[in-house]
Amino acid sequence: MHPVIVAHGGVGSGIEYKEDVVSAVKAGYEALLAGKSALEAVIITVKALEDNVKFNAGYGSYYNLAGEIEMDASVMTSDGRCGAVACVHGVKNPVLLARAVMDTPHVLMAGRGAVEYAKKIGLEFADLRSEKADKKLAEVKKKIREGYYPQWSEKMKNIDLSEYLGDTVGAVAMDMQGKFAAANSTGGISLKLPGRVGDSAIIGAGIYAGSEGAVVTTGIGEEIIKKVLAKAVYDKLAQLGAMKACRWGVDQYDEGIPVGIIAVDKKGYGVAANKQMAWHVLP
Numbered sequence: 001m002h003p004v005i006v007a008h009g010g011v012g013s014g015i016e017y018k019e020d021v022v023s024a025v026k027a028g029y030e031a032l033l034a035g036k037s038a039l040e041a042v043i044i045t046v047k048a049l050e051d052n053v054k055f056n057a058g059y060g061s062y063y064n065l066a067g068e069i070e071m072d073a074s075v076m077t078s079d080g081r082c083g084a085v086a087c088v089h090g091v092k093n094p095v096l097l098a099r100a101v102m103d104t105p106h107v108l109m110a111g112r113g114a115v116e117y118a119k120k121i122g123l124e125f126a127d128l129r130s131e132k133a134d135k136k137l138a139e140v141k142k143k144i145r146e147g148y149y150p151q152w153s154e155k156m157k158n159i160d161l162s163e164y165l166g167d168t169v170g171a172v173a174m175d176m177q178g179k180f181a182a183a184n185s186t187g188g189i190s191l192k193l194p195g196r197v198g199d200s201a202i203i204g205a206g207i208y209a210g211s212e213g214a215v216v217t218t219g220i221g222e223e224i225i226k227k228v229l230a231k232a233v234y235d236k237l238a239q240l241g242a243m244k245a246c247r248w249g250v251d252q253y254d255e256g257i258p259v260g261i262i263a264v265d266k267k268g269y270g271v272a273a274n275k276q277m278a279w280h281v282l283p
């Protein structure tokens, strides 16, 4: 089978992100052509995006409102294996930690225990702070001081959510054996309380893979979790095909809620977003 890989740089990411996404996709595609698995390929692609400060994942992650980096990531394959991490600090590549969780009896590890596990298995740690994230936190705090940011009890109504998006990254692939895999990684939305977990760590919400294909989502995690979006789109793959299934998923949201979805299935790939989104597919 001819392999395919798609990746995105987050809903809201503009044309200036495109070349970086293209080079990350090329790295994953070369791995597929060399006979590596879909899982290895999506990890290579997402790791490249995590290592690029432009994206809100790994190095370059936005801070929570306390000025800390707390990252989420997950991986899943068509045989139903999955691993995810939430609220992890300092781990250079959370996608590698999510992959490692797949080899434990667990599906999701969070916070201190997940970080301890990363140390135990020898994953790399790094100072992930960036000028970009310093600037974003200052902007968010200024808006809060100006009263632009309403009470949490108002559930973030009346604000332009797109300003708080990070450029969550994700990839989906099919390998030469026809197996599917998905991976994603994020620093989360910039407007978040410490301890908040988004869709990227939640199997079925931000990510899903099975015998029909693989799906990842990007957008406001709270909204994506409520609709269990990745699984909902996955369930439409057989009936609609990847492109229409992604469009169907985006159409479940009002325009004011930014959302993007990428997918692969047995016949091709799908991409849809209700805002600009840098993405790329190979071949």
Ligand code: GLY
Pocket: 168, 186, 187, 188, 189, 197, 198, 199, 200, 217, 218, 219, 220, 221, 222
């Ligand atoms: N979609 C990323 C997040 O909400 O955390």
